[in-house]
Amino acid sequence: MKYAPGQKMNRNAARTLAAFSETMFILLGEKEFDKITVNEICQRCDYPRATFYNYFDDKYDLADYCWYQLSKDIHLDIVQASPSNEALLSVFDEAFQLFSTQRDLLNRIVVHNPIDSPLITHFLNHFTRAMTSILADCLTQRQGHTPLSLVAQYYANTVLLVLKWVFLGQHDTTLKEARTYLEELLTKPF
Amino acid sequence: MKYAPGQKMNRNAARTLAAFSETMFILLGEKEFDKITVNEICQRCDYPRATFYNYFDDKYDLADYCWYQLSKDIHLDIVQASPSNEALLSVFDEAFQLFSTQRDLLNRIVVHNPIDSPLITHFLNHFTRAMTSILADCLTQRQGHTPLSLVAQYYANTVLLVLKWVFLGQHDTTLKEARTYLEELLTKPF
DNA sequence: TCAAAATTTAGACAGTTGTAAAACCACAAA
DNA sequence: TTTGTGGTTTTACAACTGTCTAAATTTTGA
Numbered sequence: 001m002k003y004a005p006g007q008k009m010n011r012n013a014a015r016t017l018a019a020f021s022e023t024m025f026i027l028l029g030e031k032e033f034d035k036i037t038v039n040e041i042c043q044r045c046d047y048p049r050a051t052f053y054n055y056f057d058d059k060y061d062l063a064d065y066c067w068y069q070l071s072k073d074i075h076l077d078i079v080q081a082s083p084s085n086e087a088l089l090s091v092f093d094e095a096f097q098l099f100s101t102q103r104d105l106l107n108r109i110v111v112h113n114p115i116d117s118p119l120i121t122h123f124l125n126h127f128t129r130a131m132t133s134i135l136a137d138c139l140t141q142r143q144g145h146t147p148l149s150l151v152a153q154y155y156a157n158t159v160l161l162v163l164k165w166v167f168l169g170q171h172d173t174t175l176k177e178a179r180t181y182l183e184e185l186l187t188k189p190f
Numbered sequence: 191m192k193y194a195p196g197q198k199m200n201r202n203a204a205r206t207l208a209a210f211s212e213t214m215f216i217l218l219g220e221k222e223f224d225k226i227t228v229n230e231i232c233q234r235c236d237y238p239r240a241t242f243y244n245y246f247d248d249k250y251d252l253a254d255y256c257w258y259q260l261s262k263d264i265h266l267d268i269v270q271a272s273p274s275n276e277a278l279l280s281v282f283d284e285a286f287q288l289f290s291t292q293r294d295l296l297n298r299i300v301v302h303n304p305i306d307s308p309l310i311t312h313f314l315n316h317f318t319r320a321m322t323s324i325l326a327d328c329l330t331q332r333q334g335h336t337p338l339s340l341v342a343q344y345y346a347n348t349v350l351l352v353l354k355w356v357f358l359g360q361h362d363t364t365l366k367e368a369r370t371y372l373e374e375l376l377t378k379p380f
Numbered sequence: 381t382c383a384a385a386a387t388t389t390a391g392a393c394a395g396t397t398g399t400a401a402a403a404c405c406a407c408a409a410a
Numbered sequence: 411t412t413t414g415t416g417g418t419t420t421t422a423c424a425a426c427t428g429t430c431t432a433a434a435t436t437t438t439g440a
Contacts, residue, residue, distance in 0.1 A: 010437080012387090037426060048389050053428065116319070121311060129306070144378060146371045150355050154375045157347050165340050181336045185344045187379055188334060203417090227396065238419055243398065 001061050002054065017055060019045040021066045024059075029108035033063070033119035060122065067126040070102060087138040091131060092159050092182060096175050099167045106167050115168050124160055124168075131156040158185055191251050192244065207245060209235040211256045214249075219298035223253070223309035250312060257316040260292060277328040281321060282349050282372060286365050289357045296357050305358050314350055314358075321346040348375055 003009060003017070023045040027036050038059055042049045056062045099106065113119040136152040144151075162182045166173040173181075193203065213235040217226050228249055232239045246252045289296065303309040326342040334341075352372045356363040363371075 012436085016388095038428090039426070049428095050389055050391090051387095054388070058428080116315070118308070121315060125306070125311060144374050145367070146374045147355075150351070150371060151375065153351055153355075154348060157351060158344060161340070161343055161347060165337075165343075177335070181340060184334050184336045185341070189377055200417095206418095228398090229396070239397095240399095240419055240421090244418070248398080 001056060001065060013055075016047065016051065017065065019047065020052065020055065020062055021069050024062050024066050025105065028066075028113065028119070029105070030112065032112050033059075033117065063119065063122060064126060067123060070105075071098060071127070071130065088135065088155055088159070089179070089182075091134060091138075092162075092179070093175065095127070095131070095159065095163055096166075096178060099163055100175075103167065107170070110168050110170065115164070120168060124164055127163075128153075128156050128160045131159060155186075158182065161185075191246060191255060203245075206237065206241065207255065209237065210242065210245065210252055211259050214252050214256050215295065218256075218303065218309070219295070220302065222302050223249075223307065253309065253312060254316060257313060260295075261288060261317070261320065278325065278345055278349070279369070279372075281324060281328075282352075282369065283365070285317070285321070285349065285353055286356075286368060289353055290365075293357065297360075300358050300360065305354070310358060314354055317353075318343075318346050318350045321349060345376075348372065351375075 003013065020041065023041050024036075027041065027044065036059065038049060038052055041059070041062070042052055052062075056065065110120070132152050135155050136149060139148060139152055139155075159182065162178055162185070165171060165181070166178050193207070210231065213231050214226075217231065217234065226249065228239060228242055231249070231252070232242055242252075246255065300310070322342050325345050326339060329338060329342055329345075349372065352368055352375070355361060355371075356368050
């Protein structure tokens, strides 16, 4: 990604980025990510290949931008204020909400890209990273020996695991049920 | 992987597979996975490219075989007998043990392949999958609403998270400390 | 409005990928 | 020995990748 996300950019660049990411979303609903070529993306949205490489390093980079686009509308700043344990649940709810609104898109993608495929892994990693950094801010003061970043990653992992189950595993689960799963995983003694 | 792992194979095929995986291990200690080409692998171990594709689909496939090789010596069958909660800890110990014996190799790999790189992700996925299926067998009867496979994935994730922290995050952590982290994560109310 | 600066585009390039057909080889059965 | 079979290797191929240069175009700001 040659442009930092969120950076000021002129109308043209914004349009170009949008065209590429929209095309990628369409193609992801049609075929496996591995089978999508940069050539194909460029043909579809009628931009020269050189322009693609002007904005992105490779197609993974474009995918990253797609995930960023997907989640940029979500407002996770409210979370910051709440205490640790509530923060976790509101982050979960926010993310659940986001994934819900994108359910059709996710379904289409998952048809061609199995849950263990590089693409889905890449997708989940993106959100896990984002959520880890959000949670790391919430969990500033904690007792115990476990390093903070480990705890943050643990919570992010677990939240994303449930979301993955619900939205990528093709399970029709309500928010309430999903919350139950999450709380059970986090609190149940092993 | 055209040969099922563990399948009977003649001496020649075994030697070829070994040559490829050894070469991969060497190269991983020298440079980033993305920068390693099939050509390079073949030059190094002096096999024609067609032979590579005779055995593997692509370099990720070879990497998979490498992880398999790495872990094939470990005996996780003992675990099956123990009750759920102990099973988890003995799986952790076994894996910790395995990673310890390969610490040098892992260090070398991590120098060139950052912890978020596709290679390391691939590596961790491999072990997470393996551990999930082992744990799914241990956790046959459980109370609660959470689906079994979700629980198994949760435990596998958490175990691998700690192992990743210790062995790929360049932290000098003893088994005892690592166990403390794991138990704290699994038992601490959130 | 105009010229300089920046960005986009066309075209070409070397290197890589994965596949396919045919030649090749080792080994065993006839 | 001959023949057949299965696997290996050679060679060739079409397509893709990422980079580069130079020309075209757009944007900027004086």
